[in-house]
Amino acid sequence: MRIAITGKGGVGKTTLAGMLARAFAAEGRRVLAIDADPDANLASALGVPAEAGARLTPISKMKELARERTGAGEGEGSLFRLNPTVSDLPERYGVEHEGVRLLQMGTVEQGGSGCVCPEHTLVKRLMKHLLLERDDVVIMDMEAGIEHLGRGTAESVDALVIVVEPGQRSMQTARQITALAGDIGIGNVFLVGSKIRDDADCRFISAAMPPASLLGFISLSDEIRAADRDGASPFDCDGKARSEALAIKDALTVEIGGRGSCRSASPR
Template sequence: MKIAITGKGGVGKTTLAGMLARAFAADGRRVLAIDADPDANLASALGVPAEEGARLTPISKMKELAKERTGAGDGQGSLFRLNPTVSDLPERYGIEHKGVRLLQMGTVEQGGSGCVCPEHTIVKRLMKHLLLERDDVVIMDMEAGIEHLGRGTAESVDALVIVVEPGQRSMQTARQINALAGDIGIKNIFLVGSKIRDDADCRFISAAMPPVSLLGFISLSEEIRAADRDGESPFDGGGKARSEALKIKDILTSQLGRSGPAHEVGSNR
């Protein structure tokens, strides 16, 4: 099962990604969490201690590794392999916490449109490996877009989950992501409402973006704020946030288990 999670910055997508990864791991599944957001903080949302998270290096920053795997020489215009070996990278460069292996992708700064460098090549190849060639549950915390996905891998994403908060700007971003995802062939697109205060927030989100299937809601809570402040995962608190995440995980699993397109599931609040 391959799940990509995206949304406007600050809506709580990383919190959801961390809790879903922990929820699948609690079921005994082998889980690989991919931090594909340049503002990388999935480690904290998973509950990884700060000193452990500091050991992570984004794959995109490993210039020597990229040169070694692609056979690239020094200087611009050198030839290199476009299909490097990457199958060992999650185990070599990821860290494990409570049943979840975490890997940071990072971003590649390119000096012009159309530029392809060894670092870009290895990130692209690794993403394809994770989506096409591994049996893990893969949870990807994306940036506010789907730049890490292309037509060659999009069909292997079982679900794109767009996280929104009750506000027009968040919904506008969600509509743009929904359109882009459809353009590259992602079939199962879902919505999760975050930072929910009351039933009015639920109704706003439910009405704002049909016909995207709504998986459920994550409440705005002191529990989540405290976990973020303390560098812990809300999943470890055992409270309402954990319960809501488990419901979303169960509905998502049920939806993906159905044949044909997903159906509207409404509120689980």
């Protein structure tokens, strides 16, 4: 099962990504969490201890590794392999916590005309490997968009989950992402309402998007704020946030299974 999570900045997508990853791991699934947001915070949302999180280095920043795997020489214009070996990278450069292996992708800084450089090639090949060739449950925390997904890998994503808060700007972003997802072939697009205060917030989100696409809601709570402050995962608090995340995980599993696009993950 491959799940990409996105939404407007600040809506709580990383919180949801962390709790979903922990929820799948708690039922015995083998889970790979990919932090594909340049503002990488998924380690904290998973509850990864600070000292372990400090060992993470974004794959996109590993210039020597990129040159080694692609066979690139020094200087611009050198030839290099476009299909480097990457299958060992999650185990070598990820960290594991509570059954979830976390890998940071990072972004490749490019000039105005773009580039096809060793780092970009390595990241692109690794994304293809993670989404097409592994049997894990893959939870990908993305930036506000789907730039990490191209037409070659989009078809392997079982679900795109857009996290929204009760506001017009957040819903506008959700509509834009939904349209773009359709353009590149992502068929299963769902919504999760976040930072919910009351029934009026639920009604606003339900009215703004098709009800069939709504998986559930995450309440605005002191529990989540306290976990963020402490660098912990709300999933460990065993409170309302955990229950809401488990309900969303169950709804997502049913939706994907019912649409016939879910590939089962291997047990640990």
